[in-house]
Amino acid sequence: MYTLGVDVGSTTSKCMILKDGKEFVSSSIVAAGTGTNGPERALEEVIEKAPILEQDIAYIVATGYGRTSFKIANEEVSELTCHARGVHFTCPDVRTIIDIGGQDVKVLALNEKGRMLNFLMNDKCAAGTGRFLDVMANILQLNIQDLEKQAAKSSNPVRISNTCTVFAESEVISQLALGVKLPDLVAGICESVARRVGSLAKRIGIREKVYMSGGVAQNGGVRTALESFLETDIVFTKDAQLMGALGAALLAYDKANK
Amino acid sequence: MYTLGVDVGSTTSKCMILKDGKEFVSSSIVAAGTGTNGPERALEEVIEKAPILEQDIAYIVATGYGRTSFKIANEEVSELTCHARGVHFTCPDVRTIIDIGGQDVKVLALNEKGRMLNFLMNDKCAAGTGRFLDVMANILQLNIQDLEKQAAKSSNPVRISNTCTVFAESEVISQLALGVKLPDLVAGICESVARRVGSLAKRIGIREKVYMSGGVAQNGGVRTALESFLETDIVFTKDAQLMGALGAALLAYDKANK
Ligand code: SF4
Numbered sequence: 001m002y003t004l005g006v007d008v009g010s011t012t013s014k015c016m017i018l019k020d021g022k023e024f025v026s027s028s029i030v031a032a033g034t035g036t037n038g039p040e041r042a043l044e045e046v047i048e049k050a051p052i053l054e055q056d057i058a059y060i061v062a063t064g065y066g067r068t069s070f071k072i073a074n075e076e077v078s079e080l081t082c083h084a085r086g087v088h089f090t091c092p093d094v095r096t097i098i099d100i101g102g103q104d105v106k107v108l109a110l111n112e113k114g115r116m117l118n119f120l121m122n123d124k125c126a127a128g129t130g131r132f133l134d135v136m137a138n139i140l141q142l143n144i145q146d147l148e149k150q151a152a153k154s155s156n157p158v159r160i161s162n163t164c165t166v167f168a169e170s171e172v173i174s175q176l177a178l179g180v181k182l183p184d185l186v187a188g189i190c191e192s193v194a195r196r197v198g199s200l201a202k203r204i205g206i207r208e209k210v211y212m213s214g215g216v217a218q219n220g221g222v223r224t225a226l227e228s229f230l231e232t233d234i235v236f237t238k239d240a241q242l243m244g245a246l247g248a249a250l251l252a253y254d255k256a257n258k
Numbered sequence: 259m260y261t262l263g264v265d266v267g268s269t270t271s272k273c274m275i276l277k278d279g280k281e282f283v284s285s286s287i288v289a290a291g292t293g294t295n296g297p298e299r300a301l302e303e304v305i306e307k308a309p310i311l312e313q314d315i316a317y318i319v320a321t322g323y324g325r326t327s328f329k330i331a332n333e334e335v336s337e338l339t340c341h342a343r344g345v346h347f348t349c350p351d352v353r354t355i356i357d358i359g360g361q362d363v364k365v366l367a368l369n370e371k372g373r374m375l376n377f378l379m380n381d382k383c384a385a386g387t388g389r390f391l392d393v394m395a396n397i398l399q400l401n402i403q404d405l406e407k408q409a410a411k412s413s414n415p416v417r418i419s420n421t422c423t424v425f426a427e428s429e430v431i432s433q434l435a436l437g438v439k440l441p442d443l444v445a446g447i448c449e450s451v452a453r454r455v456g457s458l459a460k461r462i463g464i465r466e467k468v469y470m471s472g473g474v475a476q477n478g479g480v481r482t483a484l485e486s487f488l489e490t491d492i493v494f495t496k497d498a499q500l501m502g503a504l505g506a507a508l509l510a511y512d513k514a515n516k
Contacts, residue, residue, distance in 0.1 A: 166384035
């Protein structure tokens, strides 16, 4: 039996197809989120890759910020539930999930069964989110992917004193004008995200293992900065961006079997 | 006896010269703040306009965010104290001052003698500050001065749902793309500032009369929106931007007389 999980985020759309609720079949990530044709493109791609027919899918669960716009889903489930489920399936030892998305940050505390005990979220302020990194990459005329490489070259990260994205933007421009080296600036930017997100995570209490998901988890600069801010190792898997879609596909299997 | 008050803000520098602590002699406003030559230019201008010689000035008080950079001052006094003093001198009936500057928002509660009873400040977040309006004017390719005219033409202000400057920027861009009329968009932007600042003011408690100072007070669109949000009249004087410098010049007179 095939089930599909769809995660419609603010800036990306992710799909995953599972067989019998345990076997990975295919996945897709499209860099276009809610309000675009991203979800449809991600769906096409995941089916093509499988390859199966759409009617072979027994049950579809949609999750994520834009889940209500995905009309062909059998059911919608909150991203918190799906994330917790996906990460627990991938790494059963995880007790804390730090998810940094394009426009929000979530911290989830799980018990040993993968149930969510508590969560904290920031979706009101761009600081600490993927958007903060986008703004900074734009000023520095770098690709998001280049941030990691640049940060790795830094020996002396600059301290960005403003948390606010808008004020930090001016601060980075002044630092550039003062001749601060690019790697030190980028490392400082990663540390700024880590401080912001790490403070949220500390409010919930850090219990190991800590897993990092969401688009920004791809950025090793932020991961390293967060590890040192939280003084803990962070588990990261290459499919970190797909945890919501995976959880949705797993829940779809549960539902199809009821 | 001449005294000088200098208010070095984040985006503008203001000076005022008084005679005998009560008579207006001259003032200047230069659109360049701390870290620039704005303070020096404002000083030159205020002396030239007076006209007096620099050595005729008995005492100088500096205030504002960048006051420590103004080396020739005899003394530095916090902007809260100077604002309270300047506004009380101008309108003794005022009990609440709402000051919206280029990078911060302050709300001050005064007693009948003009003493500050309490205050609240936001200087961490660009939302609700002059910077928010700058960002929006920039997207809409308008001058800051045009915002007022545009807002006045609106019959149906758009509700901007994001408070965050960065997210609101994207929202305004989408609204523009959807064909929302410029006046309605600008009025919505003014309302967004009013909601943000007004909520801060309500936390301190609104006691009449309410006075609005700072650069953004010049913007009638924001003033009108704030009046309707707070359900109260707002006193505004053309010299609202000079209240800090006035208070500093008054305090300089007190000090010179001691
Ligand atoms: S602090 Fe800056 S980034 Fe955060 S809500 Fe305010 S304006 Fe937005």
